[in-house]
Amino acid sequence: MTILLALAVGFAFGFLLHRARVTDSNVIEGQFCLRDFTMVKMLLPAIVVGGLGVLVLARFGETLYYIKDANVLAVILGGAIFGLAVAILGYCPGTALAATATGSLHALSAVFGMIAGAIAYAFSFNWIKAHILNVWALGKVRLPQLTGVPDLVWLLGLAAASLAFFFWLERRSA
Amino acid sequence: MTIWTDRLSQRAERRKVDRSPYLIGAALGVLSWIAFAVAREPIGVTTALSRVGQPIAALMFGAQAAAHNPYWAPMPFSWDYSMLFLVGLMAGALVSSLASGTFRLEAVPHFWRARFGGSLIKRFVAAFVAGALLMFGARMAGGCTSGHGLSGTLQLALSSWIFVIVVFISAIISSRIIFGRKAAS
Numbered sequence: 001m002t003i004l005l006a007l008a009v010g011f012a013f014g015f016l017l018h019r020a021r022v023t024d025s026n027v028i029e030g031q032f033c034l035r036d037f038t039m040v041k042m043l044l045p046a047i048v049v050g051g052l053g054v055l056v057l058a059r060f061g062e063t064l065y066y067i068k069d070a071n072v073l074a075v076i077l078g079g080a081i082f083g084l085a086v087a088i089l090g091y092c093p094g095t096a097l098a099a100t101a102t103g104s105l106h107a108l109s110a111v112f113g114m115i116a117g118a119i120a121y122a123f124s125f126n127w128i129k130a131h132i133l134n135v136w137a138l139g140k141v142r143l144p145q146l147t148g149v150p151d152l153v154w155l156l157g158l159a160a161a162s163l164a165f166f167f168w169l170e171r172r173s174a
Numbered sequence: 175m176t177i178w179t180d181r182l183s184q185r186a187e188r189r190k191v192d193r194s195p196y197l198i199g200a201a202l203g204v205l206s207w208i209a210f211a212v213a214r215e216p217i218g219v220t221t222a223l224s225r226v227g228q229p230i231a232a233l234m235f236g237a238q239a240a241a242h243n244p245y246w247a248p249m250p251f252s253w254d255y256s257m258l259f260l261v262g263l264m265a266g267a268l269v270s271s272l273a274s275g276t277f278r279l280e281a282v283p284h285f286w287r288a289r290f291g292g293s294l295i296k297r298f299v300a301a302f303v304a305g306a307l308l309m310f311g312a313r314m315a316g317g318c319t320s321g322h323g324l325s326g327t328l329q330l331a332l333s334s335w336i337f338v339i340v341v342f343i344s345a346i347i348s349s350r351i352i353f354g355r356k357a358a359s
Contacts (some may be wrong), residue, residue, distance in 0.1 A: 005213050006255040010262020011269070012205050013217060018270035020198040029285040032345040033353065041195035042202065043323065049203025051328035054210050063210040068316040068326055070333035078315025079337045083344025085307035087352060088300055090283060092319035093308060094219040097260060098267035103279045106286075106301040113305025114220075118227035119234075120306065121313040125245035128314060143330040154330050170191050 014098045023099040025090025025107070032087055037169055044162040051155045065142070072136035074128070206328060215255055216329075218321030219263075220312040222256035225249060245313075289353050 020042045021027050030036025057063040086092055089110055091099055096114070099107035121128075144151045209217045228251040232240035240246065251257075271277040282297045290296055312318040315337050317326060323341075326334025 002255050003258055006258035007262035007265070009205065009209055009213055009217070010259035010264075011266035012262075013202070013259075014263035014266025014268075015270045016198050016202055016205070016266075017263075018267045018274075018276075020195055023267055023271075025283045026285050029283075029349065029353075032342075032349040034346065038195045042199035045196050045199030046202035046206070046324055047328045049200045050206035050324065051203075051330065053203065053207040054328055057207060057211045063214065065329050066210075066216050066325070067329060067331045068322065068333045070331070070336070071316070072333075072336065075315045075333050075336045076340050078311040078313070079340030080344045081307050081311030082315065082318070082337075083311075083341040083346075084348045085304040085311060086341065087345045087348035089304035089308065090285060091308075092323075093223060093312060094263065094318065094320045096305065096308075097219065097223070097264055101264040101268040102271035103277050104283075105279060105281045106283065106297050109298040109301040110305030110308070113302035113307075114223060114309040115227050115230060116302070117306035117309030118224035118313065119231045121224065121310050122227060122231065122243050122245035125243070129244075132314065138332065141332040143332055143335065146332055151330060166196070174191070 013094070014101065017095055017098045018102060022095050023091075023102050023104070025099065025104070028086065028092070028095065029090040041166065044158070044166075048155060048159045048162060051151075051158075055151050055155065065140075067140035067142060069133075070138040070141050071133045072138060074132045074135070077132065202324065203328070206325065209325070213255065215259075216321065216325035217259075218256065218317060218325060219260065220309060220318040220321065221249070222260055224309060224313055225251045225257070285353065 017023055020038065022039055022042065027036055027038050031039040054063060058065060082092075089096070091107055091110060093114060096107045096110045100111055143149070143154055206217060209215060225246065228240050228243070228246045231243070231246075241250070268277070281294050282292050286297055286300075290300075308318075312321075315322065316333060317323075317337065319338075319341075322331075322334040322337040327338060
């Protein structure tokens with residue numbers, strides 16, 4: 001059952017990534033050159049729709065929250081390195097795997113690189129844990145807790161801001 | 175890929191706005207509900223993929239070093255949900271590309287060729303190094319575009335919102351420096 005579920009959810013994810021064209025490295029690169037907004041057009045609705053659903057599910061006890069630690073220095077440093085890598089590559093990890101399956105050979109090279117990066121990280125883990133992960137470590141914090149603004153307000157605010165942005169974007173490019 | 179994207183953009187021109195990225199985004203949101211409520215495991219890629227490094231490190235540095243490594247020890251490599259999810263992901267992308275007739279071998283993408291030329295070696299080395307940085311950065315931050323960018327942001331996690339904002343800033347500045355103003359216009 002777990003096997004089928006994992007394969008099915010993964011299958012749908014890979015299928016949708018390809019249909020959204022984000023398995024094309026030119027599309028991701030275009031996003032960061034601010035000339036193709038496909039990636040943001042996909043991501044913001046996913047966050048709003050996903051967030052509203054998960055909020056309801058959590059209220060009815062159908063799911064837990066799975067929050068990653070806010071090790072602020074590590075998240076900022078890691079994000080900066082990740083952003084540089086995405087700019088060179090035109091893929092993030094998920095789209096690189098998906099693109100490999102659609103025939104992208106340089107994505108396959110990046111997948112080998114990712115495994116090398118994982119090995120490098122694992123063998124420097126002790127040092128990073130002692131010197132970077134523990135700097136400004138705020139724990140598993142969510143924005144509603146931190147600010148006192150309820151979940152629904154955050155998500156509806158994000159929905160409104162996204163709608164305004166997309167209307168502006170589509171008008172500009174029309 | 176080009177044929178298909180051309181067809182998509184033609185369709186977009188005909189009806190002015192291409193709604194497909196928005197609809198696919200919404201569908202990814204619904205898929206997240208299933209991941210949270212049924213699978214009880216949010217969508218994510220790098221945590222699972224980083225575990226593939228363990229058996230390979232075992233070959234390179236010995237089984238002991240890999241088994242006792244403090245990073246892998248709590249989550250040793252196995253064919254569990256998160257690993258099979260990656261298999262499904264690749265199968266889904268493969269089927270979609272075959273079904274739409276867009277499966278095509280690509281060695282050097284347009285955006286790279288325009289700046290650095292058509293050298294295979296140059297692109298493959300750059301992609302390998304970028305892949306390594308991608309994984310290293312993701313592991314330091316605790317997730318990637320999937321785990322932080324989708325699953326984390328939708329839970330309104332502080333770490334995930336910091337991550338996506340920093341990634342966007344870093345990637346925009348890096349693109350500007352590496353590919354220049356020409357690409358940005």
